[in-house]
Amino acid sequence: MLTAAAVAVAIALSALACWFVVSDRLYAQVDTNLAAAPTSTPPIPLRNGQFATPFQSCGTTPKAAQATAQATAEAQAAANKASRHNPDNGPRPAGQSSSEGVFDAQQICLPWGAVKGINVAPSDLSVLDSPSRKVTYRNGSFVDGTPARVRVNIAFDQASDAPYVLLTAAPVQSVKDSLQQLALILLGVAALGVLGAGVIGRVVARSALKPVDNLTDVVEHIARTEEVGTTIPVHGNDEIARLSSSFNSMSTALANSRDRQTRLIADAGHELRTPLTSLRTNVDLMIRSDDTGRPLPPATKTKLLGNMKAQMQELTLLIGDLLELSRPDSARPQQTRTVVALHEIADRAVERARLRGPGLVFELDINPWYVAGDSAALERAVINLLDNAVKYSPPAGSIEVALRAGVLTVRDHGPGIPSDELQYVFDRFWRSPSSRQLPGSGLGLSIVAQTIEDSDGQVTLGPAHDGGPGALATVHLPGQSDVPQ
Known part of the structure; x- marks a missing residue:
């Protein structure tokens, strides 16, 4: 409908412009023909060397002058027929244009050969008082009602040298008929154009908006069945294609989010089942x-209470880690990023790791380094790396901790990580099959990766560079070696 309306307006404006241009050209041609007509009515020369008056009849109105002219013409025609002779001063046949002279409001004369009077307008006599005596053109009519284009100019009677207004008119009925036919043709063309535009616009709109219909069907299907991940075909690169691509990306992201949520719930349930089962037992x-x-012996009861306390602590840590990782980025508390001393954080984390691995040897090479981040979150990430090294280190083993130019490394001398498992070490709840019997939830390294990423850093975990036993964790954090001003 909008397309048809726009086309209708455009066609209407074009048709009006065409009609006015053609009308202007036709009337301009009539004015050109009138301009070529004589601007005066000279006396008619006779054979005896004298001149006859240029006007054949006069009257107080154009109709009276026309009646006199017709009577004169009929009498002259009868005389010519009787004498078979047409004198030089006889009436001349009228052509396409006709003239009349207006001396004043009481004297209107028709020249020889003019048998059709012209209606005089009140403004015609005013040109006698105009100093410019400019030739003008106006729309008028003959006394019989035929529309005409009238030229108005001043002429002088050569016998009396009296000025009079010479009206020269050409019929424009054919012009009006042509303009009327043109208007009907333009109206028909405009109607066909609007109808065709409406039909074509509907076809084009339905074809162009078909992807939107498909998108609507898919959205309604997802709303009805909650089957996220459904996509639609994408064709081309226009706005509809971009909308379809965006919807497919959103649908895929929602499906992945649901999969991660389902996997998180399943993994959390599996991890929670073990300490809860042990506590219940x-x-x-x-x-x-x-x-x-039959009360338990004091030593057995004390051991059970110690196990229950350890399981409660493990359960508390597990629930805290789950809450931390289950929050979306938008709901996660905004970290307070300030300039912190990473070397001091590493020293504190090492001291806490010594308590968890009393028989281990820590070799330190920590240099000053200042970074922008959250102190508590970074300390927890470093502790998780050290806990991972303590867990897999052999008794009386050594752990190497170094901080040089913003690169923090933690290297243990344990069994290491198989190459086929390196791609899973930062996944949530992932635990190596060989370490299932060890305590832990598989969330520590996920928290490390999230914290380092929030601090604009990078973390990797792989085998030791020297080819020896153990694993090497490497953290890159941007910063500087001296205190920022």
Whole structure:
């Protein structure tokens, strides 16, 4: 409908412009023909060397002058027929144009050969008082009602030297008929154009908006079935194609998000099941011993309570890690990024790691380095790296911790990581099959990766560079070696 309306307006404006241009050209041609007509009515020469008056009849109105002219013409025609002779001063046949002289409001004369009077306008006599005596053109009519184009100019009677207004008119009925036919033709063409534009616009719109219909169907299908991940074909590179591509990306992202959520819930349930089962077993054992009247020995009861405390601590850490990793980026608390001393964070983390691995040897090479980040989050990330090294280090083994020019490395001398498992080390809940019996939830390295990424850094984990046993964790953080001013 909008296309048809726009085309209708355009066609209407074009048709009007065409009609006015043609009308102007036709009337200009009529004015050109009138301009070529004589601007005066000279006396008619006779054979005896004298001149006859140029006007054949006069009257107080154009109709009276025309009636006199017709009577004169009929009488002259009868005389010519009787004498078979047409004198030089006889009436001349009228052509396409006709003239009349207006001396004043009471004297309107028709020249010889003019048998059609012209209606006089009130403004015609005013040109006698105009100093410019400019030739003008106006729309008018003959006394019989035929529309005409009238030229108005001043002429002088050579007998009396009296000025009079000479009206010269040409019929324009054919011009009006042509313009009327042109208007009907333009109206028909405009109607066909609007109708065709509406039909073509509907076809084009349906074809162009078909991808939008497909997109709507897919959206309604997802809303009805909640089957995210459904995509639609993309053709071309226009706005509709871009919209379809964006929708496909959004749908795929939603599907991946749901998969990650499902996987997180499944993994969390699996990880929570073990400490909860152990806690339930220990609690059931203590309750059963009290119910049966056979209390546990103090040493056994103390051991059970210690296991329950350790399991509660593991459960608390696991729930905290789950809450940290389950938050989306938009809901995660904004880190307070300030300039912190990474070397001091590393020293504190090493001291805490010594308590968790009392028999291990820590070899330190820590140089000053200042970075922009959250102090608590960075310390937790370094502790997680050290905990991972402590967990896999052999008894009385050594752990090498170095910080040089913004590169923090933690190297242990444990069994290392198989090459086919390196791609999974930063995934949530992933644990090597060979270390399933060790404590942990598989979330520590995921938290490390997230924290380092939030600090605009990078972290990698792989085999030691010297080819020896153990794993090497490398953290790159941008910063500087001296205190920023």
